Amino acid sequence: MTAAIEIPWWRSVILAALAALTLGLCRETSPPDIGAEAGVTMNLPTLIGEWWGTDEPVSPSELAMLPGDTAFAKKIYQDLSGNIVTTQIVLSGGEKRSIHRPEICLPAQGWTIQSGEVLPIRLASGRQLEVMKLTVTRQIEVAPGERRTLKSYFLYWFVGKDTTTPYHWVRLAKTNWDMVVKKLQHRWAYVIVSATVLDGLKPGAKSDAKTLDMLEDFIRQAVPKFQLSEMPQDERPKS
Numbered sequence: 016m017t018a019a020i021e022i023p024w025w026r027s028v029i030l031a032a033l034a035a036l037t038l039g040l041c042r043e044t045s046p047p048d049i050g051a052e053a054g055v056t057m058n059l060p061t062l063i064g065e066w067w068g069t070d071e072p073v074s075p076s077e078l079a080m081l082p083g084d085t086a087f088a089k090k091i092y093q094d095l096s097g098n099i100v101t102t103q104i105v106l107s108g109g110e111k112r113s114i115h116r117p118e119i120c121l122p123a124q125g126w127t128i129q130s131g132e133v134l135p136i137r138l139a140s141g142r143q144l145e146v147m148k149l150t151v152t153r154q155i156e157v158a159p160g161e162r163r164t165l166k167s168y169f170l171y172w173f174v175g176k177d178t179t180t181p182y183h184w185v186r187l188a189k190t191n192w193d194m195v196v197k198k199l200q201h202r203w204a205y206v207i208v209s210a211t212v213l214d215g216l217k218p219g220a221k222s223d224a225k226t227l228d229m230l231e232d233f234i235r236q237a238v239p240k241f242q243l244s245e246m247p248q249d250e251r252p253k254s
Contacts, residue, residue, distance in 0.1 A: 018203030048194075049200035052176040055104055056241050056252050057088040064236045066092040084108025086250065093231070096167065098221065099210065106204040108247070114203050116183050117149060118173055122235070126151040133181050134170065136231050138238060140245055146172040146208075147181040148227075157216065166212040166223070170230055177244050181206075206242075208234055226254050 028066050061068050068090035079086070085107040107114045118128060134148040149169040157163045172179050173186045176199060180186055186203060193199040210230050213220035221229060239245045 033130070037105050048068045051200040053106060053204060054176050054178065054243050055106065055204045055206070056243065056246070057086050057104060057106060058252075059088045059090045059102060059104065060240045061090075062238060063092060063233070064231065066236075068092040068102070071101070071103075076123075077120075081091055081105070082108050085225040089096040096219075099228060100230065101209045102233075102237065103206075103207045104204055105207075107183065107202055113185070113206055116205075117169055117207060121149070121151055121158075121169065125153050125154060134231075138235055138245060140239075142245070144172065144179060144238065145181045146170045158204070158248070163216065165216070167209060168212070168227055168230055169207060169209045171205055171207045174206060174242060179242075179244075208237070 053072050060067060065239075071089045071091050073087045073089060075214045085108050087103070088106075089101075089103040091101050092098060093244055105114065118131070123130060129150045129152055131147060131149050133145050136144045136146060147170070149171070150166065151169060152166050154162050172181045173183070175186070175189065178201070180187060180189070190201055191205070193201060208230055210226055212223050213227045214222045214226075239247070243251055
């Protein structure tokens with residue numbers, strides 16, 4: 016059974032209050048005449064540290080489920096030891112349904128969510144990035160009649176214009192608040208970095224803890240390559 020991640024009641028109260036505030040302010044002000052701004056570049060690099068990335072096609076189910084103006088960037092990275100990390104960025108288009116939590120689609124892909132918790136990662140800039148860490152499992156057949164439990168980590172976060180959050184409800188709240196108060200429209204993206212724990216399934220594979228350490232270290236190296244708020248000014252794409 017998929018583990019439910021309970022949402023505290025006060026979050027619903029905050030969202031309702033923000034929605035009411037947004038409606039009231041919208042009646043008093045004209046809509047912001049601005050274009051949506053993204054907080055990421057969709058060009059995942061081929062090389063991140065010792066990791067070499069190759070493009071991975073977006074699945075037909077993702078293309079069918081999301082609006083046509085949704086943008087994707089997806090690569091599979093491998094190091095010299097054969098470790099593999101999958102990285103994907105999904106950038107919203109004009110419709111809000113472009114962005115959804117992985118908790119929605121992972122069960123449809125056969126994964127069972129065991130737990131979800133926020134994991135803080137200290138970046139090279141000194142800033143702290145909070146990501147949602149999902150621990151997921153599914154059964155695989157390793158030999159005729161023999162099945163084993165496969166475990167993976169999915170780390171994800173949402174990226175707006177100069178802001179990030181691991182929480183779906185915070186993203187929605189900031190969308191309403193910033194649009195009305197700051198006249199800023201976020202073109203939200205969400206980033207997923209994932210890896211499978213192969214200890215016991217592959218000789219010399221990393222343990223559970225080391226797999227998670229590997230993902231954290233990869234994120235530290237990768238974020239300045241695509242997240243504009245962490246990217247050096249001279250490396251940012253020209254607007």
